[in-house]
Structure formats: C-alpha cells, structure tokens
Amino acid sequence: MKKYNLIFIVFAFSFSSLLAQRPGGQQYDKEKLEAARVAFITNRLDLKADQATKFWPLYNQYNEDRGILMDKISTINRSSSQEITDAKAREMIQERLSLQQQLLDKEKIFMEEVTKAITPVQAMKLGGVNREFTRQVYRMQQGSDRGRRN
Structure with missing residues (x-):
C-alpha cells in the first residue's frame, strides 16, 4: 500500500506543478509532464518493478x-x-x-x-490509460485558463 501512496504523491506533485508557466508564454515542463505520465501509467496499470524496467x-x-x-x-x-x-x-x-x-x-x-x-490485460488497458491521462491534463489546462481569465 505504501508503494501506491508514494506513486500518488509523486503524481500529484508533478501534476500540480505541471501547468506552471515559464517566462515568455505557455510552455509545459516536459520533464514534469513525463514524470506525471510515468506515475499515472505505472499506477493505473499496476506495474510491478520488474515489469516497469x-x-x-x-x-x-x-x-x-x-x-x-x-x-x-x-x-x-x-x-x-x-x-x-x-x-x-x-x-x-x-x-x-x-x-x-x-x-x-x-x-x-x-x-x-x-x-x-507486461500482461496482455495491462497492454490492452494502456491505450485507455494514456487517453485518460491526456484528458486530465486537458481538463487541468482548461481550469487553469479559466482561473487566469477571472
């Protein structure tokens, strides 16, 4: 259970600062985005350490x-x-x-x-999990945009 808490904390931290703006416009921090994606997919597919490597x-x-x-x-x-x-x-x-x-x-x-x-079941879930991550990033961006307009 501690493994999932750690993954969630890493994911939440990465995700919360993911949409931070850099000077000069709306740029995403690619490293944070990838760290969040790794944590999200690892958690959702329940990848074990040997599978992940x-x-x-x-x-x-x-x-x-x-x-x-x-x-x-x-x-x-x-x-x-x-x-x-x-x-x-x-x-x-x-x-x-x-x-x-x-x-x-x-x-x-x-x-x-x-x-x-990984298992065939995990492989089948991969596409959906990837789309789910993209949707969450999109929703966060829309919420961030609304907050800046107010």
Whole structure:
C-alpha cells in the first residue's frame, strides 16, 4: 500500500506543478509532464518493478517512433490545404497511407514485444490509460485558463 501512496504523491506533485508557466508564454515542463505520465501509467496499470524496467524502454521507443510518423502525417495534412494538383494530391494520399501502415506495423511489433514485459490485460488497458491521462491534463489546462481569465 505504501508503494501506491508514494506513486500518488509523486503524481500529484508533478501534476500540480505541471501547468506552471515559464517566462515568455505557455510552455509545459516536459520533464514534469513525463514524470506525471510515468506515475499515472505505472499506477493505473499496476506495474510491478520488474515489469516497469522492461516496459518503459519499449514504451518510450514506441512513442518516439510514433511521434515521428505522426509529425510526418501532420505535415502532409497541413500541405493539403495549399493549392495542389490532382497528381500531387494522389501522391500525398499514397504517402499518408504508407505512413499510416507504418504506424500500424509499429503498433503490432510494440504489442508483441510489450506483452512479454507486461500482461496482455495491462497492454490492452494502456491505450485507455494514456487517453485518460491526456484528458486530465486537458481538463487541468482548461481550469487553469479559466482561473487566469477571472
């Protein structure tokens, strides 16, 4: 039980200072955000120490690879708002589909690897837990914005 209290305290501390502004605008402290994400996911998936040491390197690499592909897809989507020819549009569609297939392939490999580190049930919960974390950060940001406007 003490382990969960410690994780919750770390999470709460990291989360509470997560949305603090830096000079020059609204910037999030990436280290605090990642610490909060680690604590949140570790707690929600109930990762044991041996699972966590195997899980986090796999998860971090997958997220990095996924982020790179998502950035490429976003770039294609943004350039589609410009004047383009039909031929260029076809090329962009094929490129986007190729990137989406790469995403799917990476997810398949990740799931194969990660279920060696954590249970399949934990692996299935991962996507929902990640979305839940993102929603909580979003809600906190909205609350923070409302507080600044008043």
